[in-house]
Amino acid sequence: MKHKKLKIGILGFGTVGQSLYEVLQKSPSTSAVIEKVVARNPNKKRNIEIKNLSFDTREITESTEIDTVVELINDDIEAFKILKTAFENGKNVVSGNKKMIAENLQKIIDLQNQTGQSILYDASACGSIPVIRNLEEYYDNDLLQNITGILNGSSNYILTQMYRHNKSYNEALTEAQEKGFAEHDPVFDVDGFDAMYKLIILTLHGFGTIAKPKDIFFTGISGISESDIRFAREKGLKIKLIAHACKVPGNKVALFVMPAFVEQKNYLYNVDDEFNGVIIEGDAYDKQLMFGKGAGGHPTGSAVLSDISALSHQYKYEYKKLHLPKPPGVSDDILLKLYFRYEKPETIDILPLQTIEEQYVGPAFHYTVGTVKLADLLINSENLRKFVSFMALRNISKESIITHYANKKHYRQQLIPVD
Ligand SMILES: NC(=O)c1ccc[n+]([C@@H]2O[C@H](COP(=O)([O-])OP(=O)(O)OC[C@H]3O[C@@H](n4cnc5c(N)ncnc54)[C@H](OP(=O)(O)O)[C@@H]3O)[C@@H](O)[C@H]2O)c1
Numbered sequence: 341m342k343h344k345k346l347k348i349g350i351l352g353f354g355t356v357g358q359s360l361y362e363v364l365q366k367s368p369s370t371s372a373v374i375e376k377v378v379a380r381n382p383n384k385k386r387n388i389e390i391k392n393l394s395f396d397t398r399e400i401t402e403s404t405e406i407d408t409v410v411e412l413i414n415d416d417i418e419a420f421k422i423l424k425t426a427f428e429n430g431k432n433v434v435s436g437n438k439k440m441i442a443e444n445l446q447k448i449i450d451l452q453n454q455t456g457q458s459i460l461y462d463a464s465a466c467g468s469i470p471v472i473r474n475l476e477e478y479y480d481n482d483l484l485q486n487i488t489g490i491l492n493g494s495s496n497y498i499l500t501q502m503y504r505h506n507k508s509y510n511e512a513l514t515e516a517q518e519k520g521f522a523e524h525d526p527v528f529d530v531d532g533f534d535a536m537y538k539l540i541i542l543t544l545h546g547f548g549t550i551a552k553p554k555d556i557f558f559t560g561i562s563g564i565s566e567s568d569i570r571f572a573r574e575k576g577l578k579i580k581l582i583a584h585a586c587k588v589p590g591n592k593v594a595l596f597v598m599p600a601f602v603e604q605k606n607y608l609y610n611v612d613d614e615f616n617g618v619i620i621e622g623d624a625y626d627k628q629l630m631f632g633k634g635a636g637g638h639p640t641g642s643a644v645l646s647d648i649s650a651l652s653h654q655y656k657y658e659y660k661k662l663h664l665p666k667p668p669g670v671s672d673d674i675l676l677k678l679y680f681r682y683e684k685p686e687t688i689d690i691l692p693l694q695t696i697e698e699q700y701v702g703p704a705f706h707y708t709v710g711t712v713k714l715a716d717l718l719i720n721s722e723n724l725r726k727f728v729s730f731m732a733l734r735n736i737s738k739e740s741i742i743t744h745y746a747n748k749k750h751y752r753q754q755l756i757p758v759d
Pocket residue numbers: 351352353354355356357378379380381382384397411412413414415418436437438439463464467634635636637640
């Protein structure tokens with residue numbers, strides 16, 4: 341294939357931008373030359389001194405020399421404007437901005453069709469693990485059934501520290517921040533936003549479904565306490581923040597992100613620390629695990645490098661699944677078996693549980709194990725975040741997710757394997 345030397349402009353010179361700069365020095369065979377780097381704050385002390393640094397975005401987006409914009413800023417609104425201007429000015433884009441991409445998927449696809457330019461964003465989901473391109477290219481058939489993964493390295497690091505070293509949530513969070521695994525404002529990571537945005541992107545490339553954030557029930561790990569970890573450990577389980585996209589009957593996919601109890605036999609059980617793991621499961625090939633560093637400057641920089649190289653070979657996402665005769669819609673019509681821990685006994689009453697399998701009433705806390713419709717979780721998201729300290733799949737084995745068919749009076753249970 342024809343191979344083009346790219347002239348790139350790097351927009352954003354923070355953790356990932358600087359790492360990309362370093363990674364590019366280690367890969368002289370990559371067909372790209374850095375024409376310009378743009379950051380925001382001229383007074384900021386930089387670890388790397390470079391000659392072609394400026395502070396005016398237009399020096400990249402409106403340059404007549406630069407053909408490829410590498411957008412690595414930490415502002416999703418500005419990032420979308422940059423993408424649009426770059427496309428309009430005949431430039432391709434590489435980005436790692438999961439929020440910008442997930443919030444604007446349809447617009448981004450339309451803009452690519454209108455301008456003939458392309459954007460690659462493998463760095464946006466799971467850092468150095470090439471999940472998107474594999475879903476797009478290798479799993480290019482109807483067999484895929486489930487994508488299940490630990491998509492947020494910061495949360496996984498915190499949970500690992502709590503489990504392994506009996507640290508409190510706050511101690512583990514502080515340590516994650518000190519090591520650079522969590523942002524100063526950790527909400528995006530620990531409350532599930534980051535994993536939810538990544539799930540939206542993987543769902544498009546895996547199933548051809550464009551989901552909106554409002555369609556997805558997501559929660560994070562900030563309510564998990566030492567007692568939850570103890571409860572898990574006593575039962576030989578670990579708690580992980582898991583994102584799911586599962587094919588369900590009626591040509592639909594169900595999407596959700598929540599902490600889960602994970603059994604030892606689950607491929608994700610040993611995905612610890614800041615690592616990510618994604619199980620891709622389908623008819624015929626069963627389960628496959630992709631594992632690696634999901635965040636951090638250098639791992640993410642290496643994913644950006646790979647996208648730059650792919651652009652130099654004129655690679656573009658074809659969104660093959662989106663062009664299926666009928667891509668799956670999003671369903672919230674499934675039943676989940678969950679464990680709820682709460683402090684006030686009446687808290688559980690806010691949820692219309694379908695069944696109650698186990699209940700505990702104690703002096704310090706109460707818990708209920710029962711089934712609930714995903715639709716009811718979605719409707720009650722805000723209340724759940726306020727009142728229920730913790731919720732998780734009781735058991736991420738075959739009994740954990742139960743879906744029902746459309747017959748409203750009669751639940752016919754079908755097990756969806758998610759491990
Ligand atoms: N860090 C990770 O592990 C990771 C992993 C996957 C994806 N990502 C994504 O990669 C992107 C960058 O993340 P990061 O961790 O490198 O962020 P970061 O360390 O906060 O750096 C952000 C950079 O963007 C610059 N910037 C912000 N607004 C700008 C604007 N309007 N014009 C020009 N420059 C601007 C900042 O300039 P100053 O330096 O002057 O402040 C800074 O250099 C984000 O979308 C993030 O979600 C990050």
